[in-house]
Amino acid sequence: MSNKQTLVVIGNGMVGQNFLVSLMASDIEDNYDVVTFCEEAIPAYDRVHLSEYFAGKSAAELSLVEEGFFENNNITIHLSDKATMIDRENKTVTSEKGKVIAYDKLVLATGSNAFIPPIPGNDRENCIAYRTIDDLDDMKEAAKISKVGAVVGGGLLGLEAAKALQDLDLITHVVQFGPRLMSAQLDDGGAGLLKQKIEELGVSVLVDKNTIKIVDGDECKHKMMFSDGTELETDLILYSAGIRPRDDLAAQSGLKIANRGGVIIDDNCLTSDQDIYAIGECASWNDQTFGLVAPGYAMARTVVNQLAGGDAFFTGADMSTKLKLNGVDVASIGDPHASEPGSLVYTYQNGVEGIYKRLVVSKNNKLLLGAVLVGDASGYPILSQYYLNAIDLPSNPDSLILPARSDASVGLGPDALPASAQVCSCFDVKKGDICSAIEGGCTTLGGLKKETQAGTGCGGCVALLKSVLDCELEKAGFEVNTDICEHFAYTRQDLYNLIMVEEIKTFNELLKKHGSGSGCEICKQTVGNILASYWNEFVLKEEHVGLQDTNDTFLANMQKDGTYSVVPRMTGGEVTPEGLIAIGQIAKKYGLYTKVTGGQRVDMFGARVDQLPLIWQELIDAGFESGHAYGKSLRTVKSCVGSTWCRYGVDDSVGLAVELENRYKGLRSPHKIKFAVSGCTRECAEAQSKDIGIIAVEGGWNLYVCGNGGMKPRHGDLFATNLDKETLIKYIDRVLTFYVQTADRMQRTSVWMENMEGGLDYLQSVIIDDKLNICDKLEDQMQRVVDTYQCEWKTTIADESKVKRFRHFVNSDKHDENIIFVEERGQVRPANIEERELAKAEMA
Amino acid sequence: MSKWVDVCSVDDLQQNSGVCALVDAEQVAIFYMEDKSVYAINNYDPFGKVHVLSRGMIGDIKGEPMVSSPLYKQHFSLKTGICFEDESVNVASYGVRIAGDRVEVNLNGAAQ
Numbered sequence: 001m002s003n004k005q006t007l008v009v010i011g012n013g014m015v016g017q018n019f020l021v022s023l024m025a026s027d028i029e030d031n032y033d034v035v036t037f038c039e040e041a042i043p044a045y046d047r048v049h050l051s052e053y054f055a056g057k058s059a060a061e062l063s064l065v066e067e068g069f070f071e072n073n074n075i076t077i078h079l080s081d082k083a084t085m086i087d088r089e090n091k092t093v094t095s096e097k098g099k100v101i102a103y104d105k106l107v108l109a110t111g112s113n114a115f116i117p118p119i120p121g122n123d124r125e126n127c128i129a130y131r132t133i134d135d136l137d138d139m140k141e142a143a144k145i146s147k148v149g150a151v152v153g154g155g156l157l158g159l160e161a162a163k164a165l166q167d168l169d170l171i172t173h174v175v176q177f178g179p180r181l182m183s184a185q186l187d188d189g190g191a192g193l194l195k196q197k198i199e200e201l202g203v204s205v206l207v208d209k210n211t212i213k214i215v216d217g218d219e220c221k222h223k224m225m226f227s228d229g230t231e232l233e234t235d236l237i238l239y240s241a242g243i244r245p246r247d248d249l250a251a252q253s254g255l256k257i258a259n260r261g262g263v264i265i266d267d268n269c270l271t272s273d274q275d276i277y278a279i280g281e282c283a284s285w286n287d288q289t290f291g292l293v294a295p296g297y298a299m300a301r302t303v304v305n306q307l308a309g310g311d312a313f314f315t316g317a318d319m320s321t322k323l324k325l326n327g328v329d330v331a332s333i334g335d336p337h338a339s340e341p342g343s344l345v346y347t348y349q350n351g352v353e354g355i356y357k358r359l360v361v362s363k364n365n366k367l368l369l370g371a372v373l374v375g376d377a378s379g380y381p382i383l384s385q386y387y388l389n390a391i392d393l394p395s396n397p398d399s400l401i402l403p404a405r406s407d408a409s410v411g412l413g414p415d416a417l418p419a420s421a422q423v424c425s426c427f428d429v430k431k432g433d434i435c436s437a438i439e440g441g442c443t444t445l446g447g448l449k450k451e452t453q454a455g456t457g458c459g460g461c462v463a464l465l466k467s468v469l470d471c472e473l474e475k476a477g478f479e480v481n482t483d484i485c486e487h488f489a490y491t492r493q494d495l496y497n498l499i500m501v502e503e504i505k506t507f508n509e510l511l512k513k514h515g516s517g518s519g520c521e522i523c524k525q526t527v528g529n530i531l532a533s534y535w536n537e538f539v540l541k542e543e544h545v546g547l548q549d550t551n552d553t554f555l556a557n558m559q560k561d562g563t564y565s566v567v568p569r570m571t572g573g574e575v576t577p578e579g580l581i582a583i584g585q586i587a588k589k590y591g592l593y594t595k596v597t598g599g600q601r602v603d604m605f606g607a608r609v610d611q612l613p614l615i616w617q618e619l620i621d622a623g624f625e626s627g628h629a630y631g632k633s634l635r636t637v638k639s640c641v642g643s644t645w646c647r648y649g650v651d652d653s654v655g656l657a658v659e660l661e662n663r664y665k666g667l668r669s670p671h672k673i674k675f676a677v678s679g680c681t682r683e684c685a686e687a688q689s690k691d692i693g694i695i696a697v698e699g700g701w702n703l704y705v706c707g708n709g710g711m712k713p714r715h716g717d718l719f720a721t722n723l724d725k726e727t728l729i730k731y732i733d734r735v736l737t738f739y740v741q742t743a744d745r746m747q748r749t750s751v752w753m754e755n756m757e758g759g760l761d762y763l764q765s766v767i768i769d770d771k772l773n774i775c776d777k778l779e780d781q782m783q784r785v786v787d788t789y790q791c792e793w794k795t796t797i798a799d800e801s802k803v804k805r806f807r808h809f810v811n812s813d814k815h816d817e818n819i820i821f822v823e824e825r826g827q828v829r830p831a832n833i834e835e836r837e838l839a840k841a842e843m844a
Numbered sequence: 845m846s847k848w849v850d851v852c853s854v855d856d857l858q859q860n861s862g863v864c865a866l867v868d869a870e871q872v873a874i875f876y877m878e879d880k881s882v883y884a885i886n887n888y889d890p891f892g893k894v895h896v897l898s899r900g901m902i903g904d905i906k907g908e909p910m911v912s913s914p915l916y917k918q919h920f921s922l923k924t925g926i927c928f929e930d931e932s933v934n935v936a937s938y939g940v941r942i943a944g945d946r947v948e949v950n951l952n953g954a955a956q
């Protein structure tokens with residue numbers, strides 16, 4: 001029939017799947033009919049993050065397989081079917097369920113088994129390995145009826161398993177055969193401190209314990225008996241005492257097996273049979289097996305390349321490791337044991353802060369051979385650079401592990417953040433991780449995101465990420481490239497000035513005069529934003545549409561399931577009963593989820609793109625306006641109830657909040673702007689955490705600027721006191737316009753202030769003393785924006801050609817059938833992936 | 845096997861932006877560039893796992909036309925559908941052309 005060859009892959013684990021994905025992405029995918037056997041009931045999942053299963057990750061979320069991957073690529077996968085025999089003579093693979101597949105090429109990716117120590121009683125009930133999702137399900141079940149758990153093995157994985165037991169609320173013990181935790185990676189000093197730290201987490205650590213048998217317990221289910229006569233009672237036992245390559249199938253078929261286990265492969269990843277490759281944990285290269293994913297992926301790439309006739313080789317892998325266990329920093333580089341004759345050792349120990357560092361250097365004091373860091377692994381990036389690249393050490397290598405005694409704080413810039421400061425909370429990326437990626441050669445924002453995942457979740461940390469990057473590059477002596485992107489060799493401020501001075505009104509004009517290429521989402525958004533700040537034209541005008549982020553294009557915020565939220569403005573958080581009723585009715589009619597936001601207004605979620613104009617028509621009819629929740633613009637002016645009702649109120653905070661919100665609504669700015677007005681110093685509106693905060697006092701209004709909640713909270717600076725309303729508004733006009741003109745893209749006022757040379761004093765001298773003689777211009781510019789305000793939704797709805805865009809399909813009135821909701825607490829929410837599949841299956 | 849399906853008129857496209865068309869039950873994102881060239885890829889965002897790519901911003905990376913996902917901002921080549929951040933991920937790319945004032949899509953056709 002087909003002249004394709006058949007490629008069989010045994011094992012669909014992390015490496016097997018990675019191989020399939022690389023193969024499908026290559027040019028040779030069409031050369032093969034691909035069949036894969038997967039012993040487990042589900043296809044490949046992320047074993048590295050297996051422990052997150054206990055922190056609430058579902059099997060579906062751990063999956064490494066894109067929806068439709070096997071179908072779309074015509075790969076036949078036999079789930080729950082194990083390959084049991086390879087007939088190399090006739091080139092067939094036979095499975096447990098009786099399938100016989102003839103192969104041309106075969107890839108073994110059978111991984112490892114957890115090593116179960118051969119102790120009598122090791123197969124008692126609730127004695128479980130820590131390797132698969134099935135194991136974890138067993139653990140969960142067992143934990144339900146257990147109080148105490150013990151992990152056999154104190155290596156990297158064992159400690160992770162201990163954490164899992166703790167997450168299951170068990171009293172947790174780690175039982176280590178040898179004298180040290182993480183014995184492969186740590187020396188005595190490091191291991192001793194690590195033990196102390198693990199114990200501080202509430203896990204008991206037993207070292208030098210040789211379990212001789214497991215028998216019935218008195219208080220618990222089991223009793224572990226140790227050779228020194230002591231014993232431990234436990235209900236659940238987890239084995240994490242190392243791994244054994246699964247080479248039995250290969251061995252049966254006569255492939256060469258390494259003495260220490262593993263199918264022997266050469267640099268091409270070929271086994272002793274020219275048609276059979278082995279990759280991942282089951283393979284042994286140079287008498288070495290690799291218990292990490294990265295080397296497995298490198299082998300997978302090698303095989304794809306080999307099949308395509310390339311000449312890539314597998315060249316081994318660095319086994320340095322860094323472990324992050326809830327507040328315990330441990331890293332190990334190279335050979336920490338100083339096993340090379342003549343090697344020298346430096347140690348730094350700080351009992352107060354619980355830090356241990358050890359360097360192993362070559363006889364001539366020039367090269368780093370190994371390192372151990374416990375308690376503070378911030379030096380890992382730099383040290384691994386020295387190690388991996390065999391860079392000459394400084395003349396005093398100990399300077400690399402001695403603390404830098406610069407207690408004088410350098411301010412709050414990115415440089416002053418400790419390496420342990422969390423920059424990205426979505427992915428728990430610390431400043432140290434980012435620096436390490438930068439050291440590793442990641443010198444662009446995009447590269448950093450890819451490398452560390454920082455900034456790829458909610459995106460809220462990108463500004464900070466960027467300033468860490470700039471700061472590190474600057475420190476490393478790179479010239480910091482402040483170009484906003486590859487299309488414009490200018491900063492945002494440069495572009496603003498160009499637009500202002502040359503009176504440029506469109507992106508294309510600017511691109512033609514000062515840029516190159518066709519632009520990207522960065523420069524388009526930035527320029528769109530500047531044009532909107534400066535000229536304040538309708539953002540969906542033909543020439544501006546393409547410059548808007550999806551949220552601005554559809555004047556609503558896209559949610560995770562592709563639907564949108566609808567946020568009408570409620571100035572000062574004030575809303576009439578009629579308004580509330582209208583919102584309620586509209587939400588009910590369109591089946592929207594409603595929630596009171598943190599910004600004192602009501603958000604309606606779950607609107608399909610095609611419903612947006614209909615919903616907004618009704619909102620506008622009920623007297624509402626766009627809330628600009630989508631724009632880089634004024635969001636809300638929060639208020640407290642103030643002197644109108646509150647017995648302590650000094651002035652009418654709601655009245656002022658409404659007036660200010662109406663004045664600045666629609667103003668586009670480098671990032672969003674938030675205000676709050678409190679009626680007295682009790683500060684119920686939390687004005688000091690806002691970009692612009694105002695508090696009523698006996699003598700007038702106090703103005704605070706550049707506060708921030710969010711990722712990195714900052715209290716606003718008291719800017720001026722006892723102001724009358726007119727002066728207050730004048731100052732706000734000036735501050736905001738100055739911010740709009742001079743800030744970087746995506747820079748909140750807080751960061752703008754932090755980076756401003758001269759800080760608060762300078763800003764006051766510009767705004768209050770008019771030192772630069774620009775205040776008239778600043779005020780005029782703001783007045784122009786105020787005078788040209790329009791409700792973008794009103795303008796949009798009035799224009800049929802604009803409304804047309806709000807259809808899901810350009811050629812059909814159907815809507816996206818993949819948007820599915822389920823009910824929760826009496827309202828809708830987006831279905832998760834499993835629920836979506838279920839619903840679709842029911843519909844089909 | 846090549847089959848060109850009439851989808852919409854050129855006026856229905858939005859220059860410098862995208863629209864989504866339904867072609868044989870596939871959601872096809874069609875992008876109309878500043879230079880009037882057109883590209884089509886599948887509308888499914890493999891990272892966000894929803895059908896939204898037509899609503900992403902377009903432009904180029906080193907001359908290669910791309911769309912940036914509206915959800916998590918990964919970039920996809922409009923020519924090949926390959927993700928710039930992770931080459932192992934790609935979305936299907938389709939043939940698309942302008943014939944007179946009509947826009948036609950070919951699900952089996954390679955992109956230009």
Ligand code: SRM
Nearest residue numbers: 459460557565597598599601629635708709710711712748
């Ligand atoms: C809806 C809401 C949460 C809620 O249910 O209460 C919300 C929702 C979002 N916030 Fe927020 N924030 C909301 C109040 C807040 C507040 C509280 C406040 O305004 O008083 C803060 C802290 C105050 C501050 O900003 O200083 C807040 C700090 C953030 C941040 C961090 C900003 C920072 O400077 O660190 C982000 C990320 C960003 O903007 O980059 C963010 C981003 C977002 C985004 C835009 C994330 C996204 O891209 O999807 C969410 C949009 C959802 C939507 O569709 O509207 N949201 N967010 C609140 C809407 C308020 C409103 O009526 O407009």
Ligand SMILES: Cc1cc2nc3c(=O)[nH]c(=O)nc-3n(C[C@H](O)[C@H](O)[C@H](O)COP(=O)(O)OP(=O)(O)OC[C@H]3O[C@@H](n4cnc5c(N)ncnc54)[C@H](O)[C@@H]3O)c2cc1C
Nearest residue numbers: 011013014015039047048082083110111280281291292293
């Ligand atoms: C809890 C835990 C945490 C980890 N943390 C890290 C980490 O932080 N960093 C890191 O780099 N690595 C880590 N690892 C190791 C990493 O998971 C492995 O290196 C990786 O999974 C190896 O991939 P593989 O495909 O070789 O093996 P596996 O992922 O084990 O896949 C092999 C698959 O083949 C199947 N199989 C075996 N024999 C057959 C047969 N005859 N027929 C059909 N199917 C068969 C198995 O059932 C299995 O599904 C961790 C592992 C665990 C368990």
Ligand code: SF4
Nearest residue numbers: 458459460597598710
């Ligand atoms: S609403 Fe705000 S705090 Fe909540 S998840 Fe979204 S961005 Fe994060």
Ligand code: FES
Nearest residue numbers: 424425426457458
């Ligand atoms: S992406 Fe970094 S905090 Fe969300």
